[in-house]
Ligand SMILES: Cc1cc2nc3c(=O)[nH]c(=O)nc-3n(C[C@H](O)[C@H](O)[C@H](O)COP(=O)(O)OP(=O)(O)OC[C@H]3O[C@@H](n4cnc5c(N)ncnc54)[C@H](O)[C@@H]3O)c2cc1C
Ligand code: FES
């Protein structure tokens with residue numbers, strides 16, 4: 001067992017964990033943060049994307065011990081990073097407005113990656129959005145409304161969904 | 162999905178990491194960004210008893226100017242390498258290769274040294290490192306040695322790094338003002354190339370009368386290690402920057418290669434792809 005202490009969605013947490021525990025398991029199984037989901041076995045799908053010290057990572061491909069001392073933001077704590085504790089983050093709002101989801105399984109990862117993308121590039125082109133989300137797979141929507149949601153969140157598209 | 166159990170240490174100096182490697186021997190495995198190692202552990206293709214994490218060693222991170230070379234710390238994440246001004250100015254081939262390596266999340270965690278140490282023949286950084294004549298600085302209990310790119314890549318997933326050694330940094334001789342292009346051919350997004358060509362060239366002369374003064378070309382996934390396309394390099398030097406001249410030289414791209422056959426394509430297909438991608442990469446690198 002290894003002792004880890006980190007901040008998750010604004011709360012300080014400290015636990016003894018097995019070194020082999022993946023960050024995504026720690027979030028879901030220890031902290032009950034089931035908003036972050038697991039969609040694959042190969043680190044391809046991006047459904048498990050969270051922010052680790054401010055940048056997006058696939059939490060199925062990070063050990064919990066590697067996050068010792070770090071600050072983690074999950075989809076559940078995203079809204080509080082912009083002040084509203086119970087409201088939605090503007091990117092969450094844009095996905096709702098543009099119907100950027102069907103089953104919703106890829107959505108937590110899509111939103112976390114979109115927020116990272118917009119942080120580095122506040123006015124991305126459609127091509128830049130598609131490239132920026134290339135590590136996130138959606139089985140349902142064909143990406144059309146996802147791309148539109150990101151354009152909308154960046155103030156570049158009318159809502160037409 | 163879940164790795165076999167292991168013990169974990171996260172030293173804060175290279176000396177402590179080397180001491181841990183010496184102590185645990187072949188039961189230990191280094192973790193850098195974990196973007197290649199963790200999938201391997203999760204599929205239980207490997208089950209080391211100790212994991213030694215280099216992630217807390219600050220001295221292994223960053224890019225610095227060292228006179229006639231730039232030096233990239235082994236633990237510098239892809240995203241930092243890809244946006245570093247020194248890399249862009251003096252080794253733009255590396256910046257181009259990093260741009261389309263994996264996806265954003267993987268580029269945030271994966272490291273320059275980790276990708277090179279992993280030595281996947283389909284990995285995107287080997288061919289640029291080889292083409293640029295990089296030097297690999299490797300630390301062991303007996304001190305530090307430097308290995309030339311030509312001697313670094315030994316075989317599939319095998320490099321000159323010994324079991325008790327750590328890659329600490331990579332020196333890349335400056336090629337300031339050279340044009341560079343990385344042509345990567347993929348079947349699906351965010352994946353390893355079926356074939357890729359890393360080309361960097363120095364062109365002399367005025368518009369309309371430009372010739373290749375120097376050319377260095379690396380091939381990805383055309384054998385068990387990255388390869389230099391030396392026949393193409395030699396054929397280009399002194400030639401005019403024209404479509405015809407580049408096409409003739411690029412036809413030699415598959416000479417001396419030994420590409421794999423797999424579900425993405427057989428060896429003949431890869432040989433053909435190498436010539437096409439080399440032509441595109443060289444023309445683009447020359448600004449034509
Ligand atoms: C979804 C996905 C897509 C990807 N797509 C691509 C792609 O398109 N192109 C590409 O090139 N790569 C791709 N990768 C791999 C990625 O580039 C990895 O970051 C890289 O191969 C390994 O770097 P790392 O820092 O994560 O190393 P790790 O995974 O931590 O280590 C890799 C290996 O190198 C050894 N090692 C690491 N650092 C050192 C060191 N300093 N000294 C000695 N040994 C060391 C480790 O022991 C291990 O065996 C992809 C990965 C994923 C998950
Ligand atoms: S669950 Fe992490 S990438 Fe698919």
Ligand code: FES
Nearest residue numbers: 102106138139140
């Ligand atoms: S909405 Fe169903 S996987 Fe994307």
